[in-house]
Amino acid sequence: MRGLYWDGHWQLREDLPKPEVWAGEALLRVRLAGICGTDLEIARGYVDFQGIPGHEFVGEVVAAPDSDWLGRRVVGEINCVCGRCGPCQRRERSHCRNRTALGIRGRDGAFAEYCLLPLENLHPVPETMADTTAVFVEPLAAALAIVQDNHIRPADRVMVVGDGRLGQLVARVLRLTGCDLTVIGHHQGHLDLLARLGIATSLEKDASPAECATLVVECTGHAAGFATARRMVRPRGTIVLKSTFSDTSEIDTTDLVVNEITLRGSRCGPFRPALRLLATGLVSVADLVEAVYPLSAGLAAIDHAQRPGVRKVLLAINPPEYHADKPILAQTRLLDDSLQRDTPHG
């Protein structure tokens, strides 16, 4: 089968073996996949992964141990677990000691025509939900991890540092709490998307009052973003680390103790609430699609996703069914017109 492959270099390969179905797992035909910051981090050595990346996707079940699933359009949780270790028994499955993770750890991912996931990881997508919406379930679930793990009160002052792919979804989740939310970013165009939703925004260079926020979410992946988050959080406040950054020297533990700051790392989140919020339209994502590339132009898609300040780049992987999806093509054509290159399809 065809797919994108990483082994120190990105390659578009035609000779990848179609995954073999085995007990408990479903074979999925990938329809649409999203390129995530983590995929780009893998290529920078974030984890030691070799194979097919990709963990944001929507696909169809083409083989499964339970025939009820055949033909269903699904999204899938990425952590595949043993069910027996301590974290599994505590229902903290995303921390299973023996886990594999789709396209990240010990398991090929969704940047290919087919991939495998256990049935228990799958969630059916409502019929009325477009593929371009469903492909955001996984990153939206990751954003929901923040409200899953932190009690955000309507009267709280909350800030998001970073207006990129992750910051956009985090802000759209946080606004639902009714909190006093401000997003701090570098890209006026991205901030404008949020302003249209009624979210207060500020360019980094326009100083906001220091130590004003109960909770700050760091979504930039840079040490400078952490420094901004620290400046904004008030004593006894919380900084949620939603992205990773390699330069750790900026963290002053004495400051954390004296000001009783909490740092909380946050990763994967719950899929069902993400599906509900997208289905009801409480979270909208249509304005977050930067471009849709066919898998044949996958290397150009990766290049595009790496440009500073881009929104979500998608890979249309099984075009025959895909081309019937009107909203996607309309979106793509619009993007083609505006970008004029690097989207060699129409």
Place this chain on the structure above:
Amino acid sequence: MRGLYWDGHWQLREDLPKPEVWAGEALLRVRLAGICGTDLEIARGYVDFQGIPGHEFVGEVVAAPDSDWLGRRVVGEINCVCGRCGPCQRRERSHCRNRTALGIRGRDGAFAEYCLLPLENLHPVPETMADTTAVFVEPLAAALAIVQDNHIRPADRVMVVGDGRLGQLVARVLRLTGCDLTVIGHHQGHLDLLARLGIATSLEKDASPAECATLVVECTGHAAGFATARRMVRPRGTIVLKSTFSDTSEIDTTDLVVNEITLRGSRCGPFRPALRLLATGLVSVADLVEAVYPLSAGLAAIDHAQRPGVRKVLLAINPPEYHADKPILAQTRLLDDSLQRDTPHG
């Protein structure tokens, strides 16, 4: 008056001006003061303080705007606040933006014959409580901040890294939750004190299972202690930073995100529960006194407190009343016998 003074060097001075009483503040005659890690950190440049250090004390009110307080034996909260700023209005007084802190920030402390504190900071000491017990109220309150800010469940597995002055008090508080507690340390003698209380202990070199604890309290003040804490905490667990360490390069934020670890800085805590736990004997501290020095031997006391692995060194500051306090003298004599030097009183 006589006192210990820090201005880049420790000095025993006889010429310090007795504090002038002013509106709202009480003049306290210090009976007994404790030397804390923070006092030693001040001398290493932790904060830019010049003056009389000392914030752990028990004293008597000798002048006060409310005569009901005259003659009372008291302990005192160290943060003196404005009452008007955001943190004060949120009742987070220890984070007052305009605060002074006894012997730490903008206010002379208790290593002298007299000091000042606002009346609102004072807590009367029960008559039956020895000075050598009451002097532990402030550090015990700091240990109680952990259970004030974290819900520790009886079925939780909890670890304390560090068996020194702070770790001892933290462990004595945590055991009251009924949790499965282990203290990891370097000093067999200190661990033995805890073992006598039924607390499980382990020398650092004897490996405990990794990632076993829901919550770990870092009490060592060294980056190596943080590394141990990280090894012991399980995914989605919490590390409470109770002491500061200057080498921050060990904190891997990617690890925090992937394993969803929470780091929580913790500083001052509630005095009233500390008084209750000492009064009822639920927390005992008699075995934590290393030595009692008169103020005249204050420089030797500071030297003693800086030795590795010592327990609490106390300064007996107003000996006339103090010598009437039988339990203290008994304790001191015992210590004199065992130490045979550096405790030049009897």
